[in-house]
Amino acid sequence: MKMVKTSSVLILCAAVGLSLAACGPKESSSAKSSSKGSELVVWEDKEKSIGMKDAVAAFEKEHDVKIKVVEKPYAKQIEDLRMDGPAGTGPDVLTMPGDQIGTAVTEGLIKELHVDKDVQSLYTDASIQSQMVDQKLYGLPKAVETTVLFYNKDLISEKELPKTLEEWYDYSKKTADGSKFGFLALFDQIYYAESVMSGYGGYIFGKNKDGSYNPSDIGINHEGAVKGAALIQTFYKDGLFPAGIIGEQGINVLESLFTEGKAAAIISGPWNAEAFSKAGIHYGITKLPKLENGKNMSSFIGVKSYNVSAFSKNAELAQQLAVFLANEKNSKTRYEKTKEVPAVKSLANDPAIMESEAARAVAEQSRFSEPTPNIPEMNEIWAPADSALQTVATGKADPKQALDQAAETAKGQMKAKHSGK
Numbered sequence: 001m002k003m004v005k006t007s008s009v010l011i012l013c014a015a016v017g018l019s020l021a022a023c024g025p026k027e028s029s030s031a032k033s034s035s036k037g038s039e040l041v042v043w044e045d046k047e048k049s050i051g052m053k054d055a056v057a058a059f060e061k062e063h064d065v066k067i068k069v070v071e072k073p074y075a076k077q078i079e080d081l082r083m084d085g086p087a088g089t090g091p092d093v094l095t096m097p098g099d100q101i102g103t104a105v106t107e108g109l110i111k112e113l114h115v116d117k118d119v120q121s122l123y124t125d126a127s128i129q130s131q132m133v134d135q136k137l138y139g140l141p142k143a144v145e146t147t148v149l150f151y152n153k154d155l156i157s158e159k160e161l162p163k164t165l166e167e168w169y170d171y172s173k174k175t176a177d178g179s180k181f182g183f184l185a186l187f188d189q190i191y192y193a194e195s196v197m198s199g200y201g202g203y204i205f206g207k208n209k210d211g212s213y214n215p216s217d218i219g220i221n222h223e224g225a226v227k228g229a230a231l232i233q234t235f236y237k238d239g240l241f242p243a244g245i246i247g248e249q250g251i252n253v254l255e256s257l258f259t260e261g262k263a264a265a266i267i268s269g270p271w272n273a274e275a276f277s278k279a280g281i282h283y284g285i286t287k288l289p290k291l292e293n294g295k296n297m298s299s300f301i302g303v304k305s306y307n308v309s310a311f312s313k314n315a316e317l318a319q320q321l322a323v324f325l326a327n328e329k330n331s332k333t334r335y336e337k338t339k340e341v342p343a344v345k346s347l348a349n350d351p352a353i354m355e356s357e358a359a360r361a362v363a364e365q366s367r368f369s370e371p372t373p374n375i376p377e378m379n380e381i382w383a384p385a386d387s388a389l390q391t392v393a394t395g396k397a398d399p400k401q402a403l404d405q406a407a408e409t410a411k412g413q414m415k416a417k418h419s420g421k
Contacts, residue, residue, distance in 0.1 A: 036063075036064045038314050039065065039066045040068070040093065040318060041067075041068045041092050042056070042068070042069045042070070042321070043070050043077050043091040043093070043094040044069055044070070045073065045074040046074075048071070049069045050337045051334035051337040051340070052069065052330070052334060054330075055325050056069060058324075059325075067321070075096070077095060077096055078094075078100050081309060081311075082107070085309055085311035092308065092314055092321070093306055093308055093309070093318050093321055095307065096307060097303070098127075098130030098131065098303035098305060098372060099302075099371075101130065101131060101138055101139060101374040102133055102375040102377075103376045109309070110310055111138070111310050111315055111319075112137065113138060115323060120137065121345075122327075122328065122344055122345060122346070123140070123141050123343050123344060123345065124344075124345055124348075126371050127144055127301070127303045128343075130301070130374055131305055140305060140306050140323065141303050141305050141342075142304045142305055142326060142331070142334070142343075143304040143340035143343065144304075144343045144362070145301075145302045145340070145362060146369050147191075147195065147267050147268065147300075148267070148269065148286065148288065148299075148362060148365050149287065149288055149361075150258065150276065151285075152261060152265070152282065154261065155261070156171075156264045158286075161265075163289060163290060164292055165289050166231075166292045168183040168265070168289060169235065169240065171183065172240040173238070176239065176240045178239070178242075179262065180263070181240065181257060181262060182263070183235075183263075183264065183265045184241060184242075184245060184254050184257065184263050185266065186245060186250050186251060186267070188246045188247070188386065188389045188390045188392075188393040189250075189389065190220070190381065190389060191382075192267055193228070193229065194300065196231060196297060197225040197229060198224075198225075198228070198298045199291045199293065199295045199298060200224035200225070201225070201227075202224045202226075203219035203220075203225075204219060204378070205217060205218065205219065205375070205377070213373050215377035215414055220381065220403055221400070221406065226403055229392050229399035232392065233395070233399060236394070246390055246394060247390065254266055254268075258281065267288065270285075270339070270361075273358045284357065285358050286361050287361055288365055295368075296367075297368065298368050298370065299365055300370065300371070301366060301371045303343065328344050328346055331343075332344075332347060332350065335352075335353055336352065339356065339359075341358075341359050348363070380413040380418075381410050384407075384410045388405060
């Protein structure tokens with residue numbers, strides 16, 4: 001989840017795929033015969049293997065191979081790969097968040113993929129960019145996500161929804177009483193706070209002329225970022241956010257307040273749609289609100305991908321499997337089974353996907369969003385920025401002081417850990 005300013009085609013952030021019948025590059029009969037009897041291991045996200053069941057069976061039959069699918073939390077797979085890969089017990093194909101790609105490449109954990117440009121062009125620009133390091137491709141997108149606004153229709157109607165964050169502040173002022181709340185967000189975390197800070201000019205990293213990230217240009221303490229943090233601070237200072245949503249347990253408190261009908265609206269992601277439905281909440285989903293300057297709140301586009309382990313003994317076959325799993329047909333099937341929004345351009349307007357309110361909200365919000373930076377230096381941003389925002393939320397430091405310190409800490413960590421690149 002730590003899930004571009006692009007055209008509306010990109011918006012839809014669609015899936016993980018290829019062309020309708022695409023199974024990747026044509027294979028010779030000798031290539032097929034050489035795979036006979038091989039075994040591949042695939043690590044899929046928790047409770048998501050149902051989405052690839054049919055595709056796996058088809059690939060097994062066509063290539064006369066056996067495939068073992070193991071479910072693991074996708075954000076943690078890179079950690080297990082560090083141990084299991086060298087030990088020979090790791091996967092051939094795995095999945096990971098787009099912002100981990102740079103780290104995985106630097107550590108030599110995943111292989112470069114060699115697929116045709118027509119395959120790459122099947123995906124939205126933002127999703128395929130998340131898999132690129134130094135102009136080389138290291139994965140194929142399987143799903144995309146952004147944060148969106150969930151609102152309780154029993155507490156506030158669609159027509160009543162405030163249009164701006166400042167209007168949500170005014171709404172919360174009228175409705176928050178200490179036990180019930182209006183609008184809530186985990187603004188003590190940069191993953192969510194960046195939505196406000198970037199709207200006033202803040203940024204994580206600047207860009208080089210070729211579009212790559214410049215880690216020496218940190219923007220979390222930019223003048224606009226400070227202005228955004230000051231706005232965020234008012235929600236806490238004026239008692240519109242409960243103290244319990246600060247810190248590690250914040251996400252649990254925020255989700256509980258919503259599922260208990262004690263919060264009119266929260267910022268969350270499509271990953272919670274099913275849980276909120278099971279809780280019996282009559283909710284709606286829409287894009288994030290605008291800011292008073294007219295800009296829409298941004299968000300990070302998170303990309304899940306299929307990647308090939310550098311330790312795979314069947315890397316060529318593993319790449320063929322990744323390409324097959326990510327094609328248009330299998331991406332659409334995966335969406336139907338998992339409801340995770342695909343990233344294939346041609347699926348952007350598919351009725352089966354667009355009938356979903358969550359998918360439409362992700363698509364619209366994607367217009368105002370950007371990929372989570374995938375360079376290794378991003379690892380040095382999360383903790384200092386979160387720590388700074390928590391001091392802002394608790395009133396222990398003013399926004400400029402806190403963010404200046406966060407930027408200095410991040411720079412120091414980058415120098416210590418990445419200066420030898």
